[in-house]
Amino acid sequence: MPKRKPAKRTSDAAIERLSELREAGQSSANEDEAIAFIGHTSGHVATRAIRLAAEWQLERAVPELEKAFGRFLESPLESDKGCSGKVAVVEALIALEAHRPATYWRGIRYRQMEPVWGKSEDTAPPLRAACGRGLAMMNHERVHVALAELILDPERVARAGAVAALDWLPTPEAPL
Numbered sequence: 001m002p003k004r005k006p007a008k009r010t011s012d013a014a015i016e017r018l019s020e021l022r023e024a025g026q027s028s029a030n031e032d033e034a035i036a037f038i039g040h041t042s043g044h045v046a047t048r049a050i051r052l053a054a055e056w057q058l059e060r061a062v063p064e065l066e067k068a069f070g071r072f073l074e075s076p077l078e079s080d081k082g083c084s085g086k087v088a089v090v091e092a093l094i095a096l097e098a099h100r101p102a103t104y105w106r107g108i109r110y111r112q113m114e115p116v117w118g119k120s121e122d123t124a125p126p127l128r129a130a131c132g133r134g135l136a137m138m139n140h141e142r143v144h145v146a147l148a149e150l151i152l153d154p155e156r157v158a159r160a161g162a163v164a165a166l167d168w169l170p171t172p173e174a175p176l
Helices: 010-024 028-037 043-055 059-074 081-095 101-108 125-137 143-151 156-166
Strands: 113-116 119-122
Touching: 010 028, 010 043, 028 043, 028 059, 043 059, 043 081, 059 081, 059 101, 081 101, 081 125, 101 125, 101 143, 125 143, 125 156, 143 156
Parallel strands: none
Antiparallel strands: 113 119
């Protein structure tokens, strides 16, 4: 009996398909398929689709991006280990210039403690930094308070992100 080729895992096939879509380029059908992958059960697949939506500037993907953000918050250690999916969502929203203060506020205060070498480590500082940028991009009325709090974050990445977000503010006082 001839040996069968092992079936590809669903995630591997989805990642391969996203690569094919990217190479094929933008078309209405390809955009629809890429947006559909944002809802994939695998966080890795969804994150790749999110990055493709940002690259292609798919403003119509914003509702799916927000759903993905909420999904990644539900069981973060299973759905989004390392916070890469949540960070990809926020970076995509920023790239699309989507003013989503509720998402940015949820993320700027978020902590995700993950086990590392017998201890736990917060993997969300890049998310907090990106959310600070999002609030600065939209010049939210409370952005100065948010960035001041972020500058006091215990994690260096979050603090550096807060300082970098100041450059996004449209006021001449921001660099000060």
